[in-house]
Amino acid sequence: MATNRQLGEFDIIEQIFRPLSGQDGLQLSDDVALLSRYDIVTKDLLIAGTHFLPDDPPDMIARKALRTNISDIICKGARPAGYLLGLALPRSCDADWLQQFADGLAQDQQAFGVGLLGGDTTRHAGDGPLVISITLFGKMEQGQEPVLRTGAQPGDLLAVTGTIGDAGLGLAVAQGQLSVAPDADELLIQCYRVPVLRPEFAPMVASHASAALDISDGLIADAGHIASASSLSLYIDLDKVPLSPMAQTWLSTQPDKGSALATLASFGDDYQILFTASPERIPALKSLAEEKGVPFAVIGQCREGEGVSVLCNGKEITPPKRGHDHFVED
Known part of the structure; x- marks a missing residue:
């Protein structure tokens, strides 16, 4: 019998589906599952109107769909190896649209060294939206194990790659809700449509991080996932969160700096790597990151508590x- 009981996204995972998961599935506590000690797998589902705008260019929709999965793999310290693709197409998708979509996949397959392994395609009988399901496999380098959410320790520092908040601003620009500056608006939209990934940082995560994930639900919310999985508390200093010049321009127009910084830190779709590492590891990480041209900033620390x-x-x-939850109304 149906009831009116409503659950948030992570309540659904914990209360409904976690009992179905075993050790290889890590009790659904992470972004990936273990196929072996060195092989991992992830899956993301994207729906038009929820994860991308229905009128976004087909090639960019494809690239975002693939990149959201690749991001899950590289934040564990692994390299992407291949993927399965599932599509539920609206009746409006014709051959030209599909070719542009495939061109986008091909572009990022070459960029990230992955290939299509198989999948399935169907078409809605009615007016359903475009639905994209990707299952992506990743492989660790010999002798290294994936960096999960569970390894953070009190005293570890919290750090993040890249900049935060650009994708959320880009979505608002694309929806006509704001304009930051004429020369910035298109760049912000691009950040939303095609996230910037940091695959060159994956080996550094594998060698030095104690816990890691990618920022999909928002910096604050995803930091909470590390805190929960590692059974500790952590703090975030918003004044240390790295921002792009575009985000800084927007911030300068806001009357309440603290609230505005928190808004940037609660946007989703950044797909930067949020990780913890012991203070002793940070100098080596900074040296390696500078060699690879990957910026990161220490923004907080882990502590006892929750x-x-x-x-x-x-x-x-x-x-x-604090972040995005698909099952909770804004």
Whole structure:
């Protein structure tokens, strides 16, 4: 019998589906599952109107779909190896649209060294949206194991690659909700449509990080996933969160800096690598990152306790929103 009981996305995972998972599935506590000690797999489902805009260019839709999965693999310290593709197509998708979609896949297959292994395609009988399902396999280098969410320790530092908030601003620009600057708007939209990944950082994660994930639900929310999986608390200093010049321009127009920084840190779709590492590991990481041209910033630290504290100007604040949950209305 149906009820009116409503659950959030992570409540659904924990209460409904976790009992179906075993050791290889890591009790559904991570972005990946273990196929062997060195092989991992991930799956992401993308729906038009939820994960991308229905009128986004087909090649960019394809690249985002593939990159969201590749991001799960590289943040574990692995390299992507191949993928399965499932498509549920709306009736409006014709051969020209599909060719552009395939061209986008081909572009990123070459960029990231992956190939299509198989899949399935169907078409909606009615007016259903485009649905993309990708299952992507990854492989660790010999002698290294994937870096899970569970390994953070009190005293470890919290760090993030790249910059935060550009994709969320880009979505708002694409939807006509704001304009940052004429020369910035198109770049921000591009950040939303095609996330910038850091595959060259994967070996550094494997060698030095104690826990890691990619930022898909928002920096604050995803930091909470590490805290929960590792059974500790952590704090984030918003003043240390790296921002692009475009995000800084937007920030300068906001009346409440703390609330605005928290908003940037709660946007999803950044797909940067959020990781923890012992303080002793940070100098070696910085040296390697500089060699590869991958920026990262230390933004907080792990402590005894539970949950995530958010600081701005040295004071704890309450963010208006911590991140995205598909099953909770904004």
